[in-house]
Amino acid sequence: MKNVVIGLLGNVKDSRGKGKKRWEQWRPTLGVCQQPDLAISRFELLYHPGDSRLANNVAADIQTISPQTEVRLMPLDLSDPWDFQQVYGCLLDFAENYAFAPEQERYLLHITTGTHVAQICWFLLCEANYIPASLLQSSPDRAQDNPAGKVDVIDLDLSKYDALSSRFQRRHLEGTAFLKSGIATRNHQFNSLIQEIEQVAIRSRAPLLLTGPTGAGKSQLAANVYQLKKRRGSVRGDFVAVNCATLRGDSAMSALFGHQKGAYTGALQARKGLLAKADQGLLFLDEIGELGLDEQAMLLHAIEEKQFYPVGSDNPVSSDFQLIAGTNQDLQAQVQAGAFREDLLARINLWHYPLPGLKDRREDLEPNLDFELAKATEELGYKVGFNQQARKAYLDFALAADALWLGNFRDLNASVQRMATLAEGGRITLDIVQKERQRLGRYWQRDIDPELPLLSEVLSEGQLAEIDLFDQHQLRQVIAVCRQSRNLSEAGRQLFNRSREKKKSSNDSHRLRQYLAKFALSFDDING
Incomplete structure (x- = not known):
């Protein structure tokens, strides 16, 4: 496995010595690459733009003593290296945008150089698994008078650092804000739920079960969990999502588990299957309650054994996927009715999160409205918004007790899309809002009592x-x-x-x- 060192340029320690005398001095960045028992494949050297000359000189010296080491110079947008918030934010940006590949590379985080603030920030990022690395401490070897110095690799035993880490709040905000798509939600119960999902997503590979009404955001949350896991290096494969309600009959087995060529009439070519495609990634099975009992049994085996048999094959296929299941049904009631396997429910129910619908999170409607307006702005290419009177009228309607929001956030998304499309120059007027209120009212009527006549058959839109x-x-x-x-x-x-x-x-x-x-x-x- 290749060794990759990540570290900050020391503008004092790394600049010791001039000319030939510099080789007689201990310089920590250079010393790391001089260790006989530590072959460095790549060195990610971060530096302040004002130190670019020193950075280039150090990189050239590394090439001289360790030509097999690739040096990547990365300037940091950092004006005050002693400002904790600025340093942490800058190093966090680096970590979140770096393509870690822990299955192929071993990362060593050099914490000797940089300010004390930077060293603390490196520790926190490593402890929180933003950077999947071991700490690397270098020091001068005065006993041997060796300019290369010596190094120690420190694997974090977090139990030893509880007292220190408790002084710093972990950056839940980044994770929870990401899982909420950046929406500043106000519902305390929902925010607490998302905070726990973030913790579980980072620390656990166990299945998650998301329940709640249609349109509550299960699919979007599953996709965000995948992106969070990928950023933290806990998944490397793809995000594979399927609505189990679309899988019917013989095709369900084939779609999920694949089939061999000639397994059944019409199977002219072998098919890989969704579980195989999700290997090393995350599989989202929405409406899992729609799966047949045979598919449920195969899925349980695949979760527990990490292998399954494609249709018509005697050879097992391995797939190490992480699972998120979603449903708007009561799976326990389905178990009692014999429609869902009790052992499968027990396996996927370790982390169960019921997502509330929009009508149960009315305080979150306004920030979600702003989120949908921002999406519409991005899609249409120009600013979309309400005038003051129109916004008040829409919110009065949307927040009223008799606003049903039967489709939850899908209703809100569709509503904003319609208004944005009709808005001349992106300005949503009171007239557009009034028409949208009537449209939603008619839609909710039809959905609740489809057999009853619509009021629009006898009343004008103004009366309605x-x-x-x-x-x-x-x-x-x-x-x-x-x-x-x-x-x-x-x-x-x-x-x-x-x-x-x-x-x-x-x-x-x-x-x-x-x-x-x-x-x-x-x-x-x-x-x-």
């Missing part, structure tokens, strides 16, 4: 915009009864069938006529 959702549901039922009745009296008798028995004299047609008049409707309007 003034009616509460509660009244909309009630009025749709009344219209349905009126259309099934021969006259106003018959409809009234059905609608007031209990209260009319308590009255000495009932005038059901009059009561119904008054109710319809509240909405400027008559029996003839409904049946005309």
